[in-house]
Amino acid sequence: MDQSADVKSIEKWIEELDQFNQTPGNGTTRPVYSKEDMEARGYIRDLMLSAGLTVNEDNMGNLFGSLPGTDQSLAPVWTGSHIDSVPNGGKYDGAAGVFAGIEALRMIRESGLPHKRNISVNVYSGEEMSRFGVCCIGSRALTGRLKPNDLKSHKEPAGKSLYQVLKDAGYRPDAFESEFPHKAPVYASLELHIEQNDVLEKAGCSVGVVTGICAPTNLIVDVYGVQSHAGGTGMTARRDAFMAAAEISLLLERLALESDSVYITGTVGEMSLEPNAANVIPGHVTFSIDIRSVALEDKDDLLEKLFAGMQEITERRKVCVEHTMMNHDKPVICDEHIAEIIRKSAADLGIPAMDIVSGPYHDSLILGDITKVGMIFVPSKDGLSHNKAEWTDTGDIAKGTDVLAKALFQLANEA
Ligand code: HGY
Ligand code: MN
Ligand code: MN
Numbered sequence: 001m002d003q004s005a006d007v008k009s010i011e012k013w014i015e016e017l018d019q020f021n022q023t024p025g026n027g028t029t030r031p032v033y034s035k036e037d038m039e040a041r042g043y044i045r046d047l048m049l050s051a052g053l054t055v056n057e058d059n060m061g062n063l064f065g066s067l068p069g070t071d072q073s074l075a076p077v078w079t080g081s082h083i084d085s086v087p088n089g090g091k092y093d094g095a096a097g098v099f100a101g102i103e104a105l106r107m108i109r110e111s112g113l114p115h116k117r118n119i120s121v122n123v124y125s126g127e128e129m130s131r132f133g134v135c136c137i138g139s140r141a142l143t144g145r146l147k148p149n150d151l152k153s154h155k156e157p158a159g160k161s162l163y164q165v166l167k168d169a170g171y172r173p174d175a176f177e178s179e180f181p182h183k184a185p186v187y188a189s190l191e192l193h194i195e196q197n198d199v200l201e202k203a204g205c206s207v208g209v210v211t212g213i214c215a216p217t218n219l220i221v222d223v224y225g226v227q228s229h230a231g232g233t234g235m236t237a238r239r240d241a242f243m244a245a246a247e248i249s250l251l252l253e254r255l256a257l258e259s260d261s262v263y264i265t266g267t268v269g270e271m272s273l274e275p276n277a278a279n280v281i282p283g284h285v286t287f288s289i290d291i292r293s294v295a296l297e298d299k300d301d302l303l304e305k306l307f308a309g310m311q312e313i314t315e316r317r318k319v320c321v322e323h324t325m326m327n328h329d330k331p332v333i334c335d336e337h338i339a340e341i342i343r344k345s346a347a348d349l350g351i352p353a354m355d356i357v358s359g360p361y362h363d364s365l366i367l368g369d370i371t372k373v374g375m376i377f378v379p380s381k382d383g384l385s386h387n388k389a390e391w392t393d394t395g396d397i398a399k400g401t402d403v404l405a406k407a408l409f410q411l412a413n414e415a
Contacts, residue, residue: 007397013047014096017043020043026088027089028091031131062138064122066118067105078371090386096392103405107401108412115412117413132154135361148177187414188371192375192404193375195377195380200378201381201382206396207353207354208375209353210376212333213334214358216327217299217303218327220324221288222286225281226238226281229279241274248309271287307323310323335373338374339355341374
C-alpha cells in the first residue's frame, strides 16, 4: 500500500472540529453529550460516510465507521479515539486519533488491496473524566466495567445523572443491559494519540510505540472541620478544613516524588471550599485526587501511605476526612506483536520511532479488557496538553497515520 496520508485534510478536519467548542479563543471545551459534542458527532459521522465507511452508533453514543473486509466470519480490527475534551483543553487530544483512523481507512480503501478483517474507526464517548468524574464511559460500557446502576450513580457536578444526560441526548439508557458489554470478539485495537509529554520531541522521533499505559485511580476527598471567624479564632483553636486538605495535597506530592516507581504521578485538580469567603475559616472542603502509574502495586503502595498520612493529619488537626474511590484501574501492557508491527511499519517508512510508556490513560487502557491493544504516539510541542497551547505538527500526525494505515492493513490480513 503506497498511499500517503493527506496532511491538508487532517489539518482542515482538526480546525473544523474545533468549531464545536464552548470556549472559542480560550482553548477547546467540549464536554461529552453537550450540544457541541452532539454537533461534533454529526460532523464526524458525515466525514466517515464521505470516506466510504458504514456508520453505526450504540446507546452510549460510541460511533463505529467500518470498512468491510473480505471474510465476515473474522473478528474486526478497531482503531479510533475520542472527541470530548477537558475544559479549556487542546484541539488535538483525541481528535488526532479519530482523524488518523478515518484517513488510514481512506488510504486502505483507495489502495484497492483486499483485507480479510473489517476495520472500524471508532469514536468512544466520554474519554475525559471532566463531566462525570469517571473516565472512558463509552469504552467502559463496551468492556463491561460500566454497570447499569452506574448510569444513575455517576452524576455531573450540577447533579444530573449520566442516565438523564443520555436520555436528554436522545439515547435509550433503559436498553443498556441488553446492549452492553460488547459481545462480538475484537481481534485487535490500535489507537493513535498525541503523546501529551515531551519525550518524543526531545528524542527527535515522529512516532512513539507505546509499550504500557498508566491507569488512573481517582478519589473524591471530603474534609470536615469547623467553620469559624478568620479574625476571632486563634491559630491554635482552629479546625481548618482547607489547611488539612492542603497538607494532604502536599503529602500526595511528596509520596509521588519519593516513589521509586518507573512512572507515577499524583494530582489535585479540583477543590471547593465552603463557604468560600475570605474572612471565614472553611468548614468543609471537597477535592479530587488523581494518581497514575504503570504498575498497580506502586499505586497501592502510595495509597496505603496516603491513607495513613491522612489519618495522622486529620487527628492532629481535629477534623474528619472521608473519601470516595471513583475508580482504581489496572494499567495495561500493550501487545508485543502489535508493537513489533508498529516498529517495522515505521522502519519500512523510514520514520524515526521509539518505545514509550503512556502517562495519560486512553480508551485503549479499557479496551485491553476485551482485545489486544497497541498505541501509536505523535509528538506534543513542549510536552503540553490539556492546555490551549497544545500543538502537534500535522506533518507528524500524517507520518503517524502512514504507520497506522500500514499496521492496520497488516493486522486486518492476519488469519
Ligand atoms: O487524563 C488523561 O489521562 C487523558 O485526558 N486521557
Ligand atoms: Mn485528555
Ligand atoms: Mn485523550
